[in-house]
Amino acid sequence: MYIGKVSALLICLALAGGAQAQTGWKAGAAKVDITPAGPIWMAGYAKRDKTSEGIRKNIHVVALALQDETGRTSVLMTFDLVKIGRDWGTAITDRCQKEFGLSRDHVVLNSSHSHSGPVTGYAAPYYLPLTPADVEVERRYTRELVDKSVEAVGQAIRNLSPATLEFGQGLAAIAVNRRRVRLRSLPGPVDQDVPVLCVRGPNGELKVVVVGYACHATALGDYQISADWPGYAKEEIEKAHPGAIALFVQGCGADANPLPRYQGTDPAMLHYSVELAQMYGKILAAAVEMELHEKMTPLVGPLRTAYETVDVPLRPASREELQSALAGSDRLQSAAAKQLLAQMDKDGKLPDQYPYPVEVWQFGKGLKFIALSGEVVVDYALRLKAQYGWDTTWVAGYSNDVFGYIPSVRVLREGGYEGGDANKDLGGPFGPAVEEIIVEKVGDMMK
Ligand SMILES: [Zn+2]
Incomplete structure (x- = not known):
């Protein structure tokens, strides 16, 4: 119903003419905070033996709604989390179908694979020793995560407005094939592409930047909640473009780590972890900046x-x-x-x-x-x-x-x-x- 109204509006805009209406796109984005309210087990490393001790940086779910000239809306959602659980991912996409009429193929969920976020799901991950009380905390967090994610989608759809879309592909050398750390003789292929999708408003103003990279989000490994280096990258992009929202999409980085990284406990070395996470974020943001200054390829629909x-x-x-x-x-x-x-x-x-x-x-x-x-x-x-x-x-x-x-x-x-x-x-x-x-x-x- 709601989508129908939006598409009617789109036809009006198309009839009104103008450069933006001709591209046919509408876009809207929304960012919702998903920082856990209190101590919670953190996902990713089996070595952790207690719950989180604080917040280094808030974490988010970000939704980007895109509507093409046919009036159909699709939503990309990105999470500062280690994974998308099949249980809670399905809960989100089911509600998107029910509340916004989005069929499954019109929603993509992507996790940054940050190892500094909370555990999610309705059962303890096998690699961590959660007590039943800890699992209750995890479940409560997951239920709230589902609610907040659906809220982000709703906001993004309400924010839909005429837009142009452009795409470009840069490069950045953050990822190292990590299999070589254990087996020195292995080949070390990496994908260092930096795909960038940008959304601009009617006057060319930058509204949304979606950036991808293929590398584990594992520069950090302590007990402070954060989005690791992809979080710093988004922060840098948003700082450089006030008013714009950044999304990070994790690529095929299962065998890549940001290297060097420090995961030990020597107090003399610990400062490297945060400094490197910030630096990798800056490198990715710089690659985005350079891409935005290139002539990017305009994207036309349909999607x-x-x-x-x-x-x-x-x-x-x-x-x-x-x-x-x-x-x-x-x-x-x-x-x-x-x-x-x-x-x-x-x-x-x-x-x-x-x-x-x-x-x-x-x-x-x-x-x-x-x-x-x-x-x-x-x-x-x-x-x-x-x-x-x-x-x-x-x-x-x-x-x-x-x-x-x-x-x-x-x-x-x-x-x-x-x-x-x-x-x-x-x-x-x-x-x-x-x-x-x-x-x-x-x-x-x-x-
Ligand atoms: Zn992994």
């Missing part, structure tokens, strides 16, 4: 959207393997095995595939935005950009449902953390078909 899931194969562990992991000395293996054995008792077996969401948005011929789920390694971004165009393709990871690592065939062969060790709670590593299945699915959806 075509698709959302589908595809089953990717898992190789589940046997009961014997899980029992030996449970009894073993590795705390994380044991905790994951406990959870999986309970699941096995309940369901009779462990799943041998995962329903993997893929979402594609095409902005006319100017930009293909591919949102992949999970922690996706760099090979997917490089392969898809080579296939669909380096200057016109944006591959996001950490979108819609972030449940574990998505290795490529190369990374599976090499083994190591991203090759399967990290997916302890999934019941087994992915099968080698994972890469072809996902790439093929994207191909189908591009058509």
